[in-house]
Amino acid sequence: MRMALGVSYGGTAYSGWQSQPGGNTVQDRLEAALERFATVPVSTVCAGRTDAGVHGLMQVVHFDTSLERAPFSWVRGTNTFLPPDIAVQWAQPVPDSFHSRACAVGRRYAYVLLQSPVRPSIEAARVGWVWRPLDEDAMREAIEHLLGEHDFSSFRASGCQARTPVKTLRRIDITRRGPPAGAGGPHGAASCYWRFDFEGDAFLHHMIRNIMGSVVAVGQGLRPPAWMGEVLRARSREAAAPTFSPDGLYFLGPQYDPIWGLPERTAGYDLLP
Structure with a gap:
C-alpha cells in the first residue's frame, strides 16, 4: 500500500531536507524513524526539497509499504523515534497513482x-x-x-x-x-x-x-x-x-487536487504572524 504523511520540522539543526552522506537531514531522520517503527527500510519521496535552515509546516511525503497499520499508528509510532523538532502531523493511505511531487499543482x-x-x-x-x-x-x-x-x-x-x-x-x-x-x-x-x-x-x-x-x-x-x-x-x-x-x-506545503482528500494545513500555521 502507499502512504502519505504530512511532516513539520524546524530546519535550524539540519542540512536541509534531502538525504546526504552525513545523515544530518530531515529526510535521514524521518526515514530512520520509519524504519524503526516498520522494522524494515523505508524510502520516502517529498513534495519539495528545502535548504539548510529552512522550516517546514507541512512537507508531504509518500512511501510504499507492506505493513498494515492504522493511519494514527503511523503518526504516533514514527514520532516516538523522531527528535523534538520533527513530527509527523498526519498519515493517510493513498492510491498507487498518487505521487507527492508529481501530483502537486x-x-x-x-x-x-x-x-x-x-x-x-x-x-x-x-x-x-x-x-x-x-x-x-x-x-x-x-x-x-x-x-x-x-x-x-x-x-x-x-x-x-x-x-x-x-x-x-x-x-x-x-x-x-x-x-x-x-x-x-x-x-x-x-x-x-x-x-x-x-x-x-x-x-x-x-x-x-x-x-x-x-x-x-x-x-x-x-x-x-x-x-x-x-x-x-x-x-x-x-x-x-x-x-x-x-x-x-x-x-507551507504543496497544493493538491481535492480528489486526493489530503489535509491543507497543520496547527503550526497558526503560530506564524
Whole structure:
C-alpha cells in the first residue's frame, strides 16, 4: 500500500531536507524513524526539497509499504523515534497513482521578517531580520513585476537542477503586524513583523531567498521599485541582490487536487504572524 504523511520540522539543526552522506537531514531522520517503527527500510519521496535552515509546516511525503497499520499508528509510532523538532502531523493511505511531487499543482512558502533596531532573541533562527524600516508601498509595487509566468534566472542559485527557469508566481502577499508605521520606540522606529506569502507552480533553488534579498533592498530605499523588473529581465543572478537568510523561510506545503482528500494545513500555521 502507499502512504502519505504530512511532516513539520524546524530546519535550524539540519542540512536541509534531502538525504546526504552525513545523515544530518530531515529526510535521514524521518526515514530512520520509519524504519524503526516498520522494522524494515523505508524510502520516502517529498513534495519539495528545502535548504539548510529552512522550516517546514507541512512537507508531504509518500512511501510504499507492506505493513498494515492504522493511519494514527503511523503518526504516533514514527514520532516516538523522531527528535523534538520533527513530527509527523498526519498519515493517510493513498492510491498507487498518487505521487507527492508529481501530483502537486502548486506550492506555498512564507517568509517572516522582524524589522527592529535590536536583533531577535527568542525568535532567533525563526525569523529574518532587518534594522532599517521598510516601505510597504514600494515593496508592493516591486513584487507586481514578478507575478505571472517568467524566466526567473536572476533569482536562481548556480547549483539549481531544475530543467527550466520558467516558473509561474500566482500570488505574493505582504502583511505587517505591529505598531502603526511611523510609530516610535525606545531606539527610534518601532519594531514590527512582516510576512511575505508566495504561491506558485514550483520554485527554483534559492528562488524565494533571492527574491527576498531584492524585495528588502527596495523596501529599504536602496533600489526603486522599477528595478525589480530590470532584474527579472536581465536573467542573470548578478543583477539581483544577495541571497537573504534562510531563518525566516517556511515551506507551507504543496497544493493538491481535492480528489486526493489530503489535509491543507497543520496547527503550526497558526503560530506564524
